[in-house]
Amino acid sequence: MFQDARTLADNAQLAADVCIIGSGPAGLTLGQELGSAGFRILVVESGGMDFDLERQSLLRGEDTTGEYFDPVGARRSQFGGTMAMWNMELADRSLGARFVPLDAIDFETRDWVPYSGWPFSRAQLDPYYKRAEKLCGVSSNTYEAAVWEDECNRCLKLPASEAITRVYKLQSTESLLRAARELINVSTNVNCLFRATVTELVPDPGSDQIEYLRVLTSNRKKAEIRARIFVLAAGGIENARLLLLSNTVFSAGIGNGRDLVGRFLMDHPLYYFCQWIPSSPALFPLLGLYDVRTVQGQCVLGRLTLPEAVLRENRLLNLSGVLCPKPKGYRSKGIEALREMRLLARQKQFGRSLTLAPRACVYCGDIFAYAWRRFRASKQASLSFWSMLPNTEKTFGSMEPEFYLEQPPDPSNRVSLSTELDNIGCRRTLVTWKWGQQSRDSAHRAGVLLNKSFERAGLGRLVPLRRSRVHTTGHHHLGTTRTHNNPAAGVVDANCRVHETSNLFVAGSSVFCTGGYANPTLTIIALAIRLAEHLKKELQPLTVRRRE
Numbered sequence: 001m002f003q004d005a006r007t008l009a010d011n012a013q014l015a016a017d018v019c020i021i022g023s024g025p026a027g028l029t030l031g032q033e034l035g036s037a038g039f040r041i042l043v044v045e046s047g048g049m050d051f052d053l054e055r056q057s058l059l060r061g062e063d064t065t066g067e068y069f070d071p072v073g074a075r076r077s078q079f080g081g082t083m084a085m086w087n088m089e090l091a092d093r094s095l096g097a098r099f100v101p102l103d104a105i106d107f108e109t110r111d112w113v114p115y116s117g118w119p120f121s122r123a124q125l126d127p128y129y130k131r132a133e134k135l136c137g138v139s140s141n142t143y144e145a146a147v148w149e150d151e152c153n154r155c156l157k158l159p160a161s162e163a164i165t166r167v168y169k170l171q172s173t174e175s176l177l178r179a180a181r182e183l184i185n186v187s188t189n190v191n192c193l194f195r196a197t198v199t200e201l202v203p204d205p206g207s208d209q210i211e212y213l214r215v216l217t218s219n220r221k222k223a224e225i226r227a228r229i230f231v232l233a234a235g236g237i238e239n240a241r242l243l244l245l246s247n248t249v250f251s252a253g254i255g256n257g258r259d260l261v262g263r264f265l266m267d268h269p270l271y272y273f274c275q276w277i278p279s280s281p282a283l284f285p286l287l288g289l290y291d292v293r294t295v296q297g298q299c300v301l302g303r304l305t306l307p308e309a310v311l312r313e314n315r316l317l318n319l320s321g322v323l324c325p326k327p328k329g330y331r332s333k334g335i336e337a338l339r340e341m342r343l344l345a346r347q348k349q350f351g352r353s354l355t356l357a358p359r360a361c362v363y364c365g366d367i368f369a370y371a372w373r374r375f376r377a378s379k380q381a382s383l384s385f386w387s388m389l390p391n392t393e394k395t396f397g398s399m400e401p402e403f404y405l406e407q408p409p410d411p412s413n414r415v416s417l418s419t420e421l422d423n424i425g426c427r428r429t430l431v432t433w434k435w436g437q438q439s440r441d442s443a444h445r446a447g448v449l450l451n452k453s454f455e456r457a458g459l460g461r462l463v464p465l466r467r468s469r470v471h472t473t474g475h476h477h478l479g480t481t482r483t484h485n486n487p488a489a490g491v492v493d494a495n496c497r498v499h500e501t502s503n504l505f506v507a508g509s510s511v512f513c514t515g516g517y518a519n520p521t522l523t524i525i526a527l528a529i530r531l532a533e534h535l536k537k538e539l540q541p542l543t544v545r546r547r548e
Protein backbone atom coordinates (compact mmCIF):
# COMPACT_ATOMS: atom_id res chain seq x y z
CA MET A 1 0.00 0.00 0.00
CA PHE A 2 1.15 3.56 -0.70
CA GLN A 3 0.73 6.10 2.07
CA ASP A 4 1.25 9.85 1.88
CA ALA A 5 3.19 10.73 5.04
CA ARG A 6 1.23 13.99 5.37
CA THR A 7 -1.74 11.88 6.55
CA LEU A 8 0.20 10.52 9.55
CA ALA A 9 -0.55 11.74 13.07
CA ASP A 10 2.24 13.82 14.59
CA ASN A 11 4.79 11.64 16.43
CA ALA A 12 3.45 8.50 14.72
CA GLN A 13 5.23 5.26 15.59
CA LEU A 14 5.63 2.80 12.71
CA ALA A 15 7.12 -0.69 12.60
CA ALA A 16 8.23 -3.27 10.03
CA ASP A 17 10.51 -6.28 9.70
CA VAL A 18 12.69 -4.37 7.26
CA CYS A 19 12.70 -0.62 6.75
CA ILE A 20 14.27 0.49 3.45
CA ILE A 21 15.27 4.13 3.05
CA GLY A 22 14.79 5.23 -0.57
CA SER A 23 12.66 3.96 -3.46
CA GLY A 24 15.18 4.04 -6.33
CA PRO A 25 16.27 0.90 -8.19
CA ALA A 26 18.14 -0.36 -5.10
CA GLY A 27 15.29 0.14 -2.63
CA LEU A 28 12.56 -1.13 -4.95
CA THR A 29 14.53 -4.28 -5.83
CA LEU A 30 15.01 -5.08 -2.15
CA GLY A 31 11.37 -4.30 -1.41
CA GLN A 32 10.20 -6.67 -4.13
CA GLU A 33 12.56 -9.50 -3.23
CA LEU A 34 11.85 -9.38 0.51
CA GLY A 35 8.17 -8.49 0.12
CA SER A 36 7.55 -11.47 -2.16
CA ALA A 37 9.07 -13.67 0.56
CA GLY A 38 6.35 -12.49 2.98
CA PHE A 39 8.28 -10.09 5.22
CA ARG A 40 6.72 -6.81 6.41
CA ILE A 41 8.51 -4.15 4.40
CA LEU A 42 8.32 -0.39 4.77
CA VAL A 43 9.96 1.68 2.04
CA VAL A 44 10.42 5.29 3.19
CA GLU A 45 10.73 7.83 0.38
CA SER A 46 11.58 11.50 0.83
CA GLY A 47 9.99 12.54 -2.47
CA GLY A 48 6.41 12.36 -3.65
CA MET A 49 4.92 10.15 -6.35
CA ASP A 50 5.97 12.80 -8.91
CA PHE A 51 8.56 15.55 -9.17
CA ASP A 52 8.25 18.26 -6.53
CA LEU A 53 10.73 21.16 -6.38
CA GLU A 54 10.55 21.51 -2.61
CA ARG A 55 11.41 17.81 -2.05
CA GLN A 56 14.11 17.95 -4.72
CA SER A 57 15.77 20.94 -3.07
CA LEU A 58 16.69 18.75 -0.06
CA LEU A 59 19.32 17.10 -2.30
CA ARG A 60 21.15 20.33 -3.10
CA GLY A 61 24.85 20.37 -2.18
CA GLU A 62 28.07 22.28 -2.65
CA ASP A 63 31.17 21.45 -4.69
CA THR A 64 34.46 22.63 -3.19
CA THR A 65 36.73 22.05 -6.20
CA GLY A 66 34.65 23.49 -9.01
CA GLU A 67 35.43 20.33 -11.01
CA TYR A 68 32.27 18.47 -10.12
CA PHE A 69 28.70 19.72 -10.03
CA ASP A 70 25.91 20.42 -7.64
CA PRO A 71 24.62 16.91 -6.93
CA VAL A 72 20.99 18.09 -7.02
CA GLY A 73 21.10 17.98 -10.84
CA ALA A 74 22.08 14.32 -10.95
CA ARG A 75 19.54 12.77 -8.61
CA ARG A 76 15.81 12.72 -8.27
CA SER A 77 13.74 12.73 -5.12
CA GLN A 78 10.50 10.93 -5.99
CA PHE A 79 9.10 7.39 -6.11
CA GLY A 80 11.46 5.45 -8.42
CA GLY A 81 14.40 7.73 -7.50
CA THR A 82 16.84 8.82 -10.19
CA MET A 83 15.26 6.46 -12.74
CA ALA A 84 12.93 9.39 -13.45
CA MET A 85 15.89 11.21 -15.06
CA TRP A 86 16.99 8.50 -17.49
CA ASN A 87 17.59 10.15 -20.83
CA MET A 88 18.84 7.52 -23.26
CA GLU A 89 16.64 7.50 -26.35
CA LEU A 90 15.61 3.94 -27.23
CA ALA A 91 14.73 2.60 -30.67
CA ASP A 92 11.00 3.26 -30.04
CA ARG A 93 11.96 6.82 -28.98
CA SER A 94 11.00 6.23 -25.34
CA LEU A 95 13.60 7.10 -22.70
CA GLY A 96 15.64 4.57 -20.75
CA ALA A 97 19.10 3.60 -19.57
CA ARG A 98 22.15 1.59 -20.56
CA PHE A 99 22.52 -1.72 -18.76
CA VAL A 100 25.89 -3.44 -18.56
CA PRO A 101 27.67 -5.50 -15.88
CA LEU A 102 31.08 -4.67 -14.47
CA ASP A 103 33.90 -6.67 -16.10
CA ALA A 104 35.70 -9.48 -14.25
CA ILE A 105 38.88 -7.37 -14.06
CA ASP A 106 36.98 -4.62 -12.20
CA PHE A 107 36.62 -6.93 -9.20
CA GLU A 108 40.31 -7.87 -9.09
CA THR A 109 43.09 -6.38 -7.01
CA ARG A 110 45.26 -4.56 -9.57
CA ASP A 111 48.59 -3.25 -8.30
CA TRP A 112 48.33 -0.19 -10.60
CA VAL A 113 44.95 0.78 -9.14
CA PRO A 114 45.28 1.81 -5.47
CA TYR A 115 42.55 0.42 -3.17
CA SER A 116 41.27 -1.92 -5.92
CA GLY A 117 39.82 -5.39 -5.23
CA TRP A 118 36.36 -6.50 -4.16
CA PRO A 119 35.79 -9.22 -1.54
CA PHE A 120 33.99 -11.32 -4.18
CA SER A 121 34.45 -11.97 -7.88
CA ARG A 122 32.38 -11.25 -10.97
CA ALA A 123 31.72 -15.03 -11.26
CA GLN A 124 30.15 -14.95 -7.78
CA LEU A 125 27.90 -12.07 -8.83
CA ASP A 126 26.93 -13.65 -12.18
CA PRO A 127 23.79 -15.47 -10.96
CA TYR A 128 22.51 -12.19 -9.50
CA TYR A 129 23.28 -10.33 -12.74
CA LYS A 130 21.05 -12.87 -14.54
CA ARG A 131 18.21 -12.21 -12.10
CA ALA A 132 18.80 -8.45 -12.36
CA GLU A 133 18.47 -8.61 -16.15
CA LYS A 134 15.16 -10.40 -15.79
CA LEU A 135 13.88 -7.82 -13.32
CA CYS A 136 14.89 -4.97 -15.64
CA GLY A 137 13.33 -6.69 -18.64
CA VAL A 138 16.60 -6.92 -20.61
CA SER A 139 17.66 -9.90 -22.70
CA SER A 140 19.79 -12.56 -21.02
CA ASN A 141 21.90 -12.92 -24.18
CA THR A 142 25.62 -12.18 -23.95
CA TYR A 143 27.04 -8.64 -24.30
CA GLU A 144 29.53 -9.88 -26.94
CA ALA A 145 28.71 -8.10 -30.21
CA ALA A 146 28.81 -11.14 -32.49
CA VAL A 147 25.34 -12.17 -31.24
CA TRP A 148 23.89 -8.79 -32.24
CA GLU A 149 25.38 -8.63 -35.75
CA ASP A 150 23.41 -9.05 -38.93
CA GLU A 151 24.35 -8.90 -42.60
CA CYS A 152 24.57 -5.11 -42.79
CA ASN A 153 25.57 -4.25 -39.24
CA ARG A 154 28.87 -5.85 -38.36
CA CYS A 155 31.65 -5.32 -35.81
CA LEU A 156 34.76 -3.48 -36.93
CA LYS A 157 37.28 -6.07 -38.10
CA LEU A 158 39.84 -5.49 -35.37
CA PRO A 159 41.95 -8.35 -33.96
CA ALA A 160 40.14 -9.66 -30.85
CA SER A 161 43.42 -9.60 -28.93
CA GLU A 162 43.69 -5.82 -29.49
CA ALA A 163 40.19 -4.29 -29.34
CA ILE A 164 36.72 -5.68 -28.93
CA THR A 165 33.16 -4.64 -29.62
CA ARG A 166 30.48 -5.31 -27.03
CA VAL A 167 27.01 -3.86 -26.55
CA TYR A 168 25.04 -1.91 -24.00
CA LYS A 169 21.51 -3.23 -23.58
CA LEU A 170 19.01 -0.39 -23.38
CA GLN A 171 15.73 -0.50 -21.52
CA SER A 172 13.11 1.89 -20.13
CA THR A 173 12.09 2.12 -16.47
CA GLU A 174 8.82 0.38 -17.30
CA SER A 175 9.66 -3.17 -16.24
CA LEU A 176 11.26 -2.24 -12.93
CA LEU A 177 8.76 0.45 -11.90
CA ARG A 178 5.57 -1.31 -12.95
CA ALA A 179 6.34 -4.51 -11.01
CA ALA A 180 7.23 -2.54 -7.87
CA ARG A 181 4.16 -0.31 -8.13
CA GLU A 182 1.87 -3.30 -8.63
CA LEU A 183 3.35 -5.18 -5.69
CA ILE A 184 2.96 -2.19 -3.37
CA ASN A 185 -0.59 -1.54 -4.62
CA VAL A 186 -1.88 -5.05 -4.02
CA SER A 187 0.17 -6.48 -1.16
CA THR A 188 -0.60 -5.98 2.50
CA ASN A 189 2.97 -6.58 3.66
CA VAL A 190 4.85 -4.12 1.39
CA ASN A 191 4.19 -0.47 2.13
CA CYS A 192 5.68 2.71 0.77
CA LEU A 193 5.52 5.85 2.86
CA PHE A 194 6.27 8.82 0.61
CA ARG A 195 6.96 12.48 1.43
CA ALA A 196 8.82 11.20 4.50
CA THR A 197 12.47 12.19 4.89
CA VAL A 198 14.69 10.18 7.21
CA THR A 199 16.72 12.74 9.14
CA GLU A 200 18.63 10.44 11.47
CA LEU A 201 19.35 6.79 12.23
CA VAL A 202 19.33 6.51 16.02
CA PRO A 203 21.52 3.76 17.52
CA ASP A 204 20.71 1.98 20.76
CA PRO A 205 23.58 3.23 22.99
CA GLY A 206 23.64 -0.12 24.81
CA SER A 207 24.14 -2.34 21.75
CA ASP A 208 25.37 -2.42 18.18
CA GLN A 209 21.82 -2.03 16.84
CA ILE A 210 20.05 0.83 15.15
CA GLU A 211 17.01 1.36 17.35
CA TYR A 212 14.80 3.59 15.22
CA LEU A 213 14.72 6.20 12.46
CA ARG A 214 13.71 9.82 12.90
CA VAL A 215 11.47 10.95 10.08
CA LEU A 216 10.10 14.35 9.09
CA THR A 217 7.13 14.52 6.74
CA SER A 218 6.78 17.23 4.11
CA ASN A 219 4.15 18.97 6.29
CA ARG A 220 6.66 18.96 9.17
CA LYS A 221 5.19 16.16 11.28
CA LYS A 222 7.59 13.92 13.16
CA ALA A 223 7.53 10.12 13.11
CA GLU A 224 9.68 7.23 14.31
CA ILE A 225 10.17 3.91 12.57
CA ARG A 226 11.33 0.74 14.33
CA ALA A 227 12.43 -2.35 12.43
CA ARG A 228 14.44 -5.49 12.87
CA ILE A 229 16.65 -4.50 9.96
CA PHE A 230 17.30 -1.14 8.30
CA VAL A 231 18.65 -0.74 4.77
CA LEU A 232 20.05 2.51 3.44
CA ALA A 233 19.14 2.76 -0.26
CA ALA A 234 19.10 6.54 -0.57
CA GLY A 235 21.62 6.84 -3.44
CA GLY A 236 25.41 7.08 -3.68
CA ILE A 237 25.65 10.48 -1.99
CA GLU A 238 22.73 10.42 0.46
CA ASN A 239 23.77 7.03 1.91
CA ALA A 240 26.99 8.63 3.16
CA ARG A 241 25.26 11.88 4.15
CA LEU A 242 22.70 10.07 6.32
CA LEU A 243 25.41 8.08 8.14
CA LEU A 244 27.27 11.34 8.82
CA LEU A 245 24.09 13.17 9.89
CA SER A 246 23.35 10.41 12.44
CA ASN A 247 25.70 11.78 15.07
CA THR A 248 23.79 12.12 18.32
CA VAL A 249 25.35 8.97 19.83
CA PHE A 250 28.59 8.74 17.80
CA SER A 251 29.86 12.24 17.07
CA ALA A 252 31.53 11.24 13.77
CA GLY A 253 28.37 9.52 12.55
CA ILE A 254 27.41 5.87 12.25
CA GLY A 255 30.00 3.43 10.84
CA ASN A 256 32.52 6.25 10.72
CA GLY A 257 34.87 5.26 13.53
CA ARG A 258 37.74 5.21 11.00
CA ASP A 259 36.77 8.36 9.08
CA LEU A 260 35.90 6.37 5.93
CA VAL A 261 32.25 7.31 5.38
CA GLY A 262 31.94 9.54 2.32
CA ARG A 263 35.51 8.95 1.09
CA PHE A 264 36.50 7.30 -2.23
CA LEU A 265 33.75 9.07 -4.20
CA MET A 266 34.08 8.00 -7.85
CA ASP A 267 32.19 8.80 -11.04
CA HIS A 268 32.60 8.02 -14.73
CA PRO A 269 34.06 11.04 -16.49
CA LEU A 270 33.05 11.25 -20.15
CA TYR A 271 36.18 12.01 -22.14
CA TYR A 272 36.42 13.19 -25.74
CA PHE A 273 40.04 13.16 -26.83
CA CYS A 274 40.38 11.58 -30.28
CA GLN A 275 38.67 11.24 -33.61
CA TRP A 276 38.57 8.27 -35.91
CA ILE A 277 39.03 9.15 -39.55
CA PRO A 278 37.90 6.06 -41.46
CA SER A 279 40.07 4.89 -44.36
CA SER A 280 37.02 5.10 -46.63
CA PRO A 281 33.64 6.87 -46.37
CA ALA A 282 32.17 3.55 -47.57
CA LEU A 283 32.63 2.32 -43.98
CA PHE A 284 29.89 4.61 -42.57
CA PRO A 285 26.90 2.64 -43.93
CA LEU A 286 28.36 -0.53 -42.34
CA LEU A 287 28.54 0.86 -38.81
CA GLY A 288 24.90 0.42 -37.74
CA LEU A 289 25.97 -1.92 -34.94
CA TYR A 290 27.42 1.15 -33.20
CA ASP A 291 24.08 2.96 -33.34
CA VAL A 292 20.95 2.36 -31.22
CA ARG A 293 18.80 -0.35 -32.83
CA THR A 294 16.60 -3.27 -31.91
CA VAL A 295 17.82 -6.79 -32.57
CA GLN A 296 15.94 -9.91 -31.46
CA GLY A 297 13.57 -7.73 -29.45
CA GLN A 298 16.38 -6.06 -27.48
CA CYS A 299 17.48 -2.48 -27.99
CA VAL A 300 21.31 -2.42 -28.12
CA LEU A 301 24.18 0.00 -28.73
CA GLY A 302 27.63 -1.20 -29.85
CA ARG A 303 30.75 0.12 -28.15
CA LEU A 304 34.51 -0.36 -28.29
CA THR A 305 36.65 -1.51 -25.42
CA LEU A 306 40.02 -3.10 -24.72
CA PRO A 307 40.49 -6.78 -23.82
CA GLU A 308 41.39 -7.46 -20.19
CA ALA A 309 44.80 -8.85 -21.22
CA VAL A 310 45.66 -5.49 -22.85
CA LEU A 311 44.51 -3.58 -19.74
CA ARG A 312 46.69 -5.83 -17.57
CA GLU A 313 49.76 -5.74 -19.81
CA ASN A 314 49.65 -1.94 -20.12
CA ARG A 315 48.46 -1.27 -16.55
CA LEU A 316 45.46 0.68 -17.84
CA LEU A 317 42.21 1.69 -16.23
CA ASN A 318 39.07 0.30 -17.83
CA LEU A 319 37.22 2.34 -20.46
CA SER A 320 34.56 1.98 -23.12
CA GLY A 321 33.73 4.18 -26.09
CA VAL A 322 30.57 4.85 -28.10
CA LEU A 323 31.12 6.12 -31.65
CA CYS A 324 29.54 9.53 -32.31
CA PRO A 325 29.43 10.47 -36.02
CA LYS A 326 30.46 13.99 -37.01
CA PRO A 327 29.38 15.63 -40.26
CA LYS A 328 32.12 16.27 -42.81
CA GLY A 329 33.92 19.50 -42.06
CA TYR A 330 33.37 19.24 -38.29
CA ARG A 331 37.10 19.81 -37.73
CA SER A 332 37.61 22.10 -40.75
CA LYS A 333 39.61 25.33 -40.31
CA GLY A 334 36.52 27.56 -40.50
CA ILE A 335 34.59 25.59 -37.90
CA GLU A 336 37.64 25.36 -35.63
CA ALA A 337 37.97 29.18 -35.87
CA LEU A 338 34.30 29.59 -34.88
CA ARG A 339 34.78 27.16 -32.00
CA GLU A 340 37.83 29.09 -30.77
CA MET A 341 35.87 32.38 -31.00
CA ARG A 342 33.03 30.92 -28.93
CA LEU A 343 35.45 29.62 -26.29
CA LEU A 344 37.21 32.98 -25.95
CA ALA A 345 33.87 34.81 -25.79
CA ARG A 346 32.76 32.47 -22.99
CA GLN A 347 35.97 33.37 -21.15
CA LYS A 348 34.96 37.01 -21.70
CA GLN A 349 38.02 37.61 -23.94
CA PHE A 350 35.89 39.42 -26.54
CA GLY A 351 38.80 41.33 -28.16
CA ARG A 352 40.82 38.16 -28.83
CA SER A 353 37.68 36.42 -30.01
CA LEU A 354 37.04 39.12 -32.64
CA THR A 355 40.58 38.85 -34.05
CA LEU A 356 39.60 35.38 -35.33
CA ALA A 357 36.62 36.73 -37.29
CA PRO A 358 38.60 37.34 -40.55
CA ARG A 359 39.87 33.74 -40.45
CA ALA A 360 36.29 32.49 -40.07
CA CYS A 361 35.20 34.70 -43.02
CA VAL A 362 37.90 33.23 -45.30
CA TYR A 363 36.39 29.80 -44.74
CA CYS A 364 32.74 30.86 -44.85
CA GLY A 365 32.07 28.47 -47.75
CA ASP A 366 33.20 25.52 -45.61
CA ILE A 367 31.15 26.81 -42.72
CA PHE A 368 27.92 26.98 -44.74
CA ALA A 369 28.50 23.53 -46.24
CA TYR A 370 29.08 22.11 -42.76
CA ALA A 371 26.01 23.86 -41.33
CA TRP A 372 23.85 22.36 -44.06
CA ARG A 373 25.15 18.83 -43.48
CA ARG A 374 24.68 19.21 -39.75
CA PHE A 375 21.16 20.54 -40.20
CA ARG A 376 20.26 17.56 -42.39
CA ALA A 377 21.78 15.06 -39.94
CA SER A 378 20.20 16.52 -36.82
CA LYS A 379 16.83 16.98 -38.49
CA GLN A 380 16.57 13.28 -39.05
CA ALA A 381 18.63 11.80 -36.25
CA SER A 382 20.09 12.61 -32.86
CA LEU A 383 23.16 10.87 -31.45
CA SER A 384 21.04 7.76 -31.81
CA PHE A 385 19.57 6.65 -35.16
CA TRP A 386 22.23 8.33 -37.31
CA SER A 387 22.81 5.07 -39.20
CA MET A 388 19.28 5.26 -40.63
CA LEU A 389 20.08 8.45 -42.54
CA PRO A 390 20.46 8.13 -46.30
CA ASN A 391 23.95 8.71 -47.72
CA THR A 392 25.85 8.48 -44.44
CA GLU A 393 29.04 8.19 -46.48
CA LYS A 394 28.39 11.70 -47.88
CA THR A 395 27.13 13.27 -44.64
CA PHE A 396 29.73 12.08 -42.14
CA GLY A 397 33.49 12.53 -42.18
CA SER A 398 34.67 11.16 -38.85
CA MET A 399 33.66 9.51 -35.59
CA GLU A 400 34.47 11.07 -32.21
CA PRO A 401 34.21 8.41 -29.54
CA GLU A 402 32.62 9.28 -26.21
CA PHE A 403 34.64 7.32 -23.66
CA TYR A 404 33.33 6.42 -20.23
CA LEU A 405 36.44 6.23 -18.04
CA GLU A 406 37.19 4.32 -14.89
CA GLN A 407 38.22 6.61 -12.06
CA PRO A 408 40.54 5.03 -9.47
CA PRO A 409 39.41 5.18 -5.82
CA ASP A 410 40.98 8.11 -3.98
CA PRO A 411 40.23 8.86 -0.32
CA SER A 412 40.54 12.61 -0.84
CA ASN A 413 37.54 12.57 -3.21
CA ARG A 414 34.73 12.69 -0.75
CA VAL A 415 31.27 13.58 0.45
CA SER A 416 31.18 15.41 3.77
CA LEU A 417 28.75 17.78 5.50
CA SER A 418 28.51 21.46 4.74
CA THR A 419 27.80 24.04 7.45
CA GLU A 420 24.80 25.21 5.43
CA LEU A 421 21.43 23.72 6.41
CA ASP A 422 18.68 22.53 4.10
CA ASN A 423 15.11 23.71 4.67
CA ILE A 424 14.39 20.94 7.20
CA GLY A 425 17.47 21.80 9.25
CA CYS A 426 19.88 19.05 8.09
CA ARG A 427 23.44 19.88 7.03
CA ARG A 428 23.78 19.86 3.26
CA THR A 429 26.26 17.76 1.26
CA LEU A 430 29.75 19.05 0.54
CA VAL A 431 31.48 17.31 -2.39
CA THR A 432 35.26 17.41 -2.88
CA TRP A 433 36.17 15.74 -6.15
CA LYS A 434 38.84 15.83 -8.86
CA TRP A 435 38.94 13.51 -11.82
CA GLY A 436 42.66 12.96 -11.77
CA GLN A 437 45.72 12.49 -13.92
CA GLN A 438 45.68 8.69 -13.89
CA SER A 439 42.32 8.45 -15.73
CA ARG A 440 43.45 11.02 -18.31
CA ASP A 441 46.87 9.41 -18.96
CA SER A 442 45.38 5.95 -19.12
CA ALA A 443 42.81 7.08 -21.70
CA HIS A 444 45.50 8.64 -23.89
CA ARG A 445 47.62 5.47 -23.75
CA ALA A 446 44.54 3.42 -24.65
CA GLY A 447 43.99 5.79 -27.60
CA VAL A 448 47.51 5.10 -28.89
CA LEU A 449 46.91 1.34 -28.71
CA LEU A 450 43.55 1.63 -30.46
CA ASN A 451 45.10 3.76 -33.20
CA LYS A 452 47.75 1.10 -33.88
CA SER A 453 45.04 -1.51 -34.08
CA PHE A 454 42.89 0.60 -36.45
CA GLU A 455 45.89 1.30 -38.69
CA ARG A 456 46.97 -2.35 -38.80
CA ALA A 457 43.44 -3.38 -39.70
CA GLY A 458 43.38 -0.81 -42.54
CA LEU A 459 40.42 1.02 -40.97
CA GLY A 460 42.00 4.46 -40.86
CA ARG A 461 43.51 6.50 -38.03
CA LEU A 462 42.50 7.46 -34.53
CA VAL A 463 44.08 10.89 -34.06
CA PRO A 464 44.22 12.97 -30.86
CA LEU A 465 42.07 16.11 -30.78
CA ARG A 466 43.90 19.41 -30.50
CA ARG A 467 41.78 20.23 -27.47
CA SER A 468 40.32 17.32 -25.49
CA ARG A 469 37.08 17.80 -23.58
CA VAL A 470 35.76 16.21 -20.40
CA HIS A 471 32.29 16.07 -18.96
CA THR A 472 33.25 15.21 -15.43
CA THR A 473 30.15 13.29 -14.43
CA GLY A 474 28.24 10.37 -15.83
CA HIS A 475 25.81 11.04 -12.91
CA HIS A 476 27.12 7.93 -11.18
CA HIS A 477 28.02 8.33 -7.52
CA LEU A 478 30.15 5.41 -6.44
CA GLY A 479 32.23 4.23 -3.50
CA THR A 480 31.23 6.45 -0.55
CA THR A 481 30.48 3.48 1.76
CA ARG A 482 32.92 1.06 0.13
CA THR A 483 32.94 -2.66 0.82
CA HIS A 484 35.83 -4.28 2.66
CA ASN A 485 35.85 -7.05 5.21
CA ASN A 486 38.42 -5.13 7.23
CA PRO A 487 36.69 -2.27 9.13
CA ALA A 488 39.90 -0.26 8.76
CA ALA A 489 39.51 -0.29 4.98
CA GLY A 490 35.78 -0.18 4.30
CA VAL A 491 32.44 0.96 5.69
CA VAL A 492 30.44 -2.22 4.94
CA ASP A 493 31.44 -5.88 4.94
CA ALA A 494 30.97 -8.34 2.05
CA ASN A 495 27.31 -8.75 3.04
CA CYS A 496 26.87 -4.95 2.88
CA ARG A 497 26.41 -4.69 6.65
CA VAL A 498 27.79 -1.48 8.16
CA HIS A 499 30.80 -2.36 10.34
CA GLU A 500 30.22 -1.62 14.03
CA THR A 501 26.46 -2.32 13.64
CA SER A 502 24.48 -5.55 13.48
CA ASN A 503 21.22 -4.51 11.80
CA LEU A 504 22.15 -1.74 9.34
CA PHE A 505 22.86 -2.56 5.68
CA VAL A 506 23.60 -0.48 2.58
CA ALA A 507 22.31 -0.99 -0.97
CA GLY A 508 23.39 1.00 -4.01
CA SER A 509 26.51 2.19 -5.78
CA SER A 510 28.01 3.61 -2.58
CA VAL A 511 29.20 0.05 -1.73
CA PHE A 512 31.25 -0.25 -4.96
CA CYS A 513 35.00 -0.73 -4.36
CA THR A 514 35.90 0.28 -7.91
CA GLY A 515 33.59 1.38 -10.68
CA GLY A 516 35.04 0.20 -14.02
CA TYR A 517 33.36 2.11 -16.84
CA ALA A 518 29.97 0.41 -16.50
CA ASN A 519 26.81 2.40 -15.84
CA PRO A 520 26.00 1.17 -12.34
CA THR A 521 22.30 0.29 -12.21
CA LEU A 522 22.54 -3.35 -13.31
CA THR A 523 25.21 -3.95 -10.66
CA ILE A 524 23.16 -2.02 -8.06
CA ILE A 525 20.21 -4.33 -8.75
CA ALA A 526 22.34 -7.50 -8.76
CA LEU A 527 23.85 -6.48 -5.41
CA ALA A 528 20.39 -5.67 -4.01
CA ILE A 529 19.14 -9.15 -4.97
CA ARG A 530 22.23 -10.66 -3.35
CA LEU A 531 21.61 -8.58 -0.21
CA ALA A 532 17.95 -9.69 -0.16
CA GLU A 533 19.07 -13.35 -0.21
CA HIS A 534 21.33 -12.65 2.76
CA LEU A 535 18.62 -10.79 4.67
CA LYS A 536 16.10 -13.58 4.11
CA LYS A 537 18.45 -15.85 6.07
CA GLU A 538 18.95 -13.25 8.81
CA LEU A 539 15.19 -12.73 9.11
CA GLN A 540 14.31 -16.40 9.15
CA PRO A 541 14.20 -16.81 12.97
CA LEU A 542 11.78 -13.88 13.05
CA THR A 543 9.30 -15.59 10.71
CA VAL A 544 9.52 -18.82 12.65
CA ARG A 545 8.85 -16.92 15.89
CA ARG A 546 5.87 -15.17 14.37
CA ARG A 547 4.35 -18.46 13.28
CA GLU A 548 4.48 -19.76 16.87
Ligand SMILES: Cc1cc2nc3c(=O)[nH]c(=O)nc-3n(C[C@H](O)[C@H](O)[C@H](O)COP(=O)(O)OP(=O)(O)OC[C@H]3O[C@@H](n4cnc5c(N)ncnc54)[C@H](O)[C@@H]3O)c2cc1C
Pocket residue numbers: 021022023024025026027044045046047073074075076077078079080081082083085086087088096097098099196197198199233234235236238242474475476477507508509519520521522524
Ligand atom coordinates in the same frame (compact mmCIF):
# COMPACT_ATOMS: atom_id res chain seq x y z
C1 LIG B 1 20.49 11.70 -16.40
C2 LIG B 1 20.88 10.36 -15.81
C3 LIG B 1 21.05 9.27 -16.65
C4 LIG B 1 21.41 8.03 -16.11
N1 LIG B 1 21.59 6.98 -16.97
C5 LIG B 1 21.96 5.79 -16.48
C6 LIG B 1 22.16 4.69 -17.36
O1 LIG B 1 22.03 4.81 -18.58
N2 LIG B 1 22.51 3.49 -16.82
C7 LIG B 1 22.72 3.34 -15.49
O2 LIG B 1 23.06 2.24 -15.06
N3 LIG B 1 22.55 4.39 -14.63
C8 LIG B 1 22.18 5.59 -15.10
N4 LIG B 1 22.02 6.65 -14.24
C9 LIG B 1 22.33 6.45 -12.81
C10 LIG B 1 21.19 5.75 -12.08
O3 LIG B 1 19.98 6.45 -12.25
C11 LIG B 1 21.53 5.63 -10.61
O4 LIG B 1 22.76 4.98 -10.48
C12 LIG B 1 20.47 4.84 -9.86
O5 LIG B 1 19.22 5.47 -9.96
C13 LIG B 1 20.85 4.71 -8.39
O6 LIG B 1 19.86 3.96 -7.75
P1 LIG B 1 19.62 4.08 -6.18
O7 LIG B 1 18.38 3.32 -5.88
O8 LIG B 1 20.86 3.68 -5.48
O9 LIG B 1 19.43 5.64 -5.90
P2 LIG B 1 18.37 6.69 -6.47
O10 LIG B 1 17.80 6.23 -7.74
O11 LIG B 1 19.04 8.01 -6.45
O12 LIG B 1 17.19 6.66 -5.40
C14 LIG B 1 17.39 7.08 -4.08
C15 LIG B 1 16.05 7.46 -3.47
O13 LIG B 1 16.24 7.68 -2.08
C16 LIG B 1 15.48 8.80 -1.68
N5 LIG B 1 16.10 9.40 -0.49
C17 LIG B 1 17.29 10.03 -0.42
N6 LIG B 1 17.51 10.47 0.83
C18 LIG B 1 16.45 10.10 1.57
C19 LIG B 1 16.09 10.26 2.93
N7 LIG B 1 16.88 10.91 3.79
N8 LIG B 1 14.89 9.76 3.34
C20 LIG B 1 14.07 9.10 2.49
N9 LIG B 1 14.37 8.92 1.17
C21 LIG B 1 15.54 9.40 0.73
C22 LIG B 1 15.54 9.72 -2.89
O14 LIG B 1 14.45 10.64 -2.85
C23 LIG B 1 15.46 8.74 -4.05
O15 LIG B 1 14.14 8.51 -4.45
C24 LIG B 1 21.64 7.89 -14.72
C25 LIG B 1 21.46 8.99 -13.88
C26 LIG B 1 21.09 10.21 -14.42
C27 LIG B 1 20.93 11.40 -13.51
